[in-house]
Amino acid sequence: MTIEYSEILVRYGELSTKGKNRKTFIHQLAKNMTSALTDLDVRVKATRDHAHILLRGADYELVAERLAKIFGIVNFSPAVSADRSLDTLRTTAQQLMARVYKAGMTFKVQSRRADHTFELDSTELNQFVGDAIFDAFDYAKVQMKQPDVTLRVEVREDAIYLSVETIKGAGGLPVGTAGRGMLMLSGGIDSPVAGYLALKRGVDIEAVHFASPPYTSPGALKKARDLTAKLTAFGGSIQFIEVPFTEIQEEIRDKAPQEYLMTLTRRFMLRITDEIRKIRHGKIIINGESLGQVASQTLGSMEVINAVTTTPIIRPVVTMDKLEIIDIAEKIDTFNLSILPFEDCCTIFAPPNPKTNPKLDKAEFYESKLDIEGLVSRAVAGIKVDKISVSADDAQNQEFDDLL
Ligand code: ATP
Ligand code: MG
Numbered sequence: 001m002t003i004e005y006s007e008i009l010v011r012y013g014e015l016s017t018k019g020k021n022r023k024t025f026i027h028q029l030a031k032n033m034t035s036a037l038t039d040l041d042v043r044v045k046a047t048r049d050h051a052h053i054l055l056r057g058a059d060y061e062l063v064a065e066r067l068a069k070i071f072g073i074v075n076f077s078p079a080v081s082a083d084r085s086l087d088t089l090r091t092t093a094q095q096l097m098a099r100v101y102k103a104g105m106t107f108k109v110q111s112r113r114a115d116h117t118f119e120l121d122s123t124e125l126n127q128f129v130g131d132a133i134f135d136a137f138d139y140a141k142v143q144m145k146q147p148d149v150t151l152r153v154e155v156r157e158d159a160i161y162l163s164v165e166t167i168k169g170a171g172g173l174p175v176g177t178a179g180r181g182m183l184m185l186s187g188g189i190d191s192p193v194a195g196y197l198a199l200k201r202g203v204d205i206e207a208v209h210f211a212s213p214p215y216t217s218p219g220a221l222k223k224a225r226d227l228t229a230k231l232t233a234f235g236g237s238i239q240f241i242e243v244p245f246t247e248i249q250e251e252i253r254d255k256a257p258q259e260y261l262m263t264l265t266r267r268f269m270l271r272i273t274d275e276i277r278k279i280r281h282g283k284i285i286i287n288g289e290s291l292g293q294v295a296s297q298t299l300g301s302m303e304v305i306n307a308v309t310t311t312p313i314i315r316p317v318v319t320m321d322k323l324e325i326i327d328i329a330e331k332i333d334t335f336n337l338s339i340l341p342f343e344d345c346c347t348i349f350a351p352p353n354p355k356t357n358p359k360l361d362k363a364e365f366y367e368s369k370l371d372i373e374g375l376v377s378r379a380v381a382g383i384k385v386d387k388i389s390v391s392a393d394d395a396q397n398q399e400f401d402d403l404l
Contacts (some may be wrong), residue, residue, distance in 0.1 A: 003061045003095040005078040008055050008067065009163060010051040013074025013171070022048075028175040029072040034065045035236050036390070050232060069234050071200050072177075073169030081159040084118065086128065089153075089160055093129045093346065094136040097151060100164050105132060106143035111153040118155045126142050129153055173202035175235040180204045181284040181314065182277045184269065186344050187223040190288030190317050192231060192334040193325050197316035198286045199235040205278060207231075207238055207388075208273050210245040212345040220342035223302065228388045230334045237389040239280075243272055244382040245345050253349045256366040262296050262354035265346060266305040268375065275380045284312045287356045291318050295354040296346075303373070304358045 012029065030046035033053065037044065042063060043054040053063060060078055067076055082092035097107070111125035120128060129151065133140050154161045183195040185207040194206050209224040221242065228240045245268075252264045273285055289297045296305065306313060317325050329335035 001097055003080055003092065005055060006081050007055055007079050007161070008060070008063060009079050009161065009168060010053065010067065010076045010169075011074050012050065013169075024353065025072065025174055025177050026051075028176045029070070032072070032174055032176065032236060033067070034072055036070055037063060067169065068167065069170055070174075071170050071172035071202065072174035073334040074171060075169050077163035077166050077348065079161045079163040081100060081161050084160055086119075087400070088301065089129065089162075090132040092160075093132045093153070096162050096164055097133055097137065097140075097149070100149055101137055101140070102148075104139045104141070104150060105137075106141045107149040107151060108142060108144055108147045109133070109151045109153060113155045115155055115157045116335040125153055125155070136380050144241070170200070170234070172200035175199050175202055175335070177206045178202035179284075180202070180282040181282070181286050182273050182280070182282045183207050184273055184285065184287040185209050185224055185227065186288065186346070187220055187227065187338065187342055188288065188344065189322075189329050189335065189338040189342075189369040190290055190293075190325055192227045192288075192338060193328045193332070194286055194288040195231050196234060196328065196332050196334075198314060199231065203284070203286070203314075205231070205235060205238060205286065206282065207243060208241045208243060208276055210243045210269055210272075210345050212244075212246040212249050212348060215246065215249070215290075215310050215348040216343055216345050219340075220344065223337060223340055223342050225386075225388060226337050227334055230332065230337065232388060232390045237387050240386045240388050241276060242384045242386070243276070243379055245269075245272075249345060249349060249381060251259050251370055251375060258392045259353065259355045260358060260363060260366050260390055261349060262346070262359040263301065263304055264367060266296055266301075267308050267363065267367070268372075268379075270305060270313075270374050271308050271372070272379050274311050275376060276383060277311065279380070284314055286314045286316065288317055289315045290320060290322070293322065295356045298356050299359065300357040301355075304360045304363050307360055307363075334345075 026046050030044055030051060034044045040058040041056050042058045045052045067073060080092055082088045109126045109129045113122050113124040130142060140311055149164050152163045178201060181198055181203040183205040185191045198205055207228045209222050225240055229236050232238050248268050252261055254266050275283060291297060326335060329338060
């Protein structure tokens with residue numbers, strides 16, 4: 001006598017502390033849930049303190065898998081609804097328990113009477129439903145502290161809702177509530193993880209990728225696009241912006257000393273990203289720099305590279321160890337793509353010993369021999385913008401463990 005779930009109850013958590021922004025947050029979360037489930041015939045209804053997803057026959061497992069990736073959800077419970085008669089409540093509670101019951105299990109009933117006109121109050125409800133469970137399951141035991149199963153009963157005006165499972169959500173804040181940021185996305189391990197973490201705190205990201213054909217291959221470009229596609233599972237569709245970078249790299253190679261090649265290349269990337277940010281109304285830049293990982297990521301290097309802009313740069317993985325970053329990359333399913341061997345534009349002319357401690361005045365001096373404005377504006381004029389949408393395939397097949 002298994003019973004089908006009729007809806008999912010979604011709880012918000014951190015949102016509840018957000019006072020006057022609350023409305024915006026709930027609205028955005030509802031929008032994000034709707035778009036993640038758009039190909040299924042479900043209905044999303046968001047209220048002040050929780051949301052409902054009416055399944056209307058849709059596969060619960062599939063909906064749950066997608067919900068687990070949406071930021072702003074603390075947890076959710078699949079639920080069944082019963083009409084407000086005690087008889088139906090009794091059989092529904094027994095059928096629901098049958099889904100999870102194993103002999104000797106401990107349980108407790110947690111009732112809430114949102115509609116106070118209902119004939120039983122919450123204590124009486126606990127008693128009534130508890131008796132129903134004892135009647136149907138001989139070896140069931142009540143335990144108040146950490147029971148195996150908590151059977152939640154919620155009486156509302158339209159129906160009574162019952163649930164036995166609570167599934168942890170992705171946490172964080174709904175994507176889009178923090179404003180827009182430009183993610184500098186290479187094909188490496190770190191920047192997709194940085195993008196994921198920015199999404200988690202509500203940033204609506206656009207991916208900026210520098211390509212230097214023919215030195216970088218179409219494969220490298222595809223890899224960056226595929227990584228962006230992976231991130232859409234968490235944030236919905238993402239704009240992918242390809243920047244032509246060949247001319248700048250050749251100029252630097254021909255006119256600057258080798259030891260400053262990396263520093264100047266990075267400074268150009270940052271200038272260009274910042275210009276694109278302005279045009280596209282972004283507020284911040286996000287990158288995958290991790291302190292001390294390579295020559296361009298010493299504090300001295302960061303200082304000189306960062307000097308081209310005062311725009312806030314968010315570096316979500318800056319203090320993480322490589323293994324910690326890899327751990328997240330595996331969980332969000334970007335790792336296997338990231339390790340595919342394609343040259344990144346930054347490494348194509350890289351000298352064996354880039355400067356780990358560049359000087360700002362020297363960097364500026366070498367740049368004075370270049371037409372900075374012309375180079376930047378030609379690169380910006382040449383960008384290709386392409387929206388990468390959630391692929392249903394990817395959303396369904398991706399494995400996702402609890403990250404938080
Ligand atoms: P990643 O694993 O993200 O490539 P990394 O450890 O290889 O990082 P670098 O190659 O030095 O480090 O790059 C540092 C950061 O610069 C990257 O995390 C990314 O944000 C940015 N970046 C590097 N190459 C590109 C590129 N081709 N397009 C856009 N951003 C880039
Ligand atoms: Mg890299």
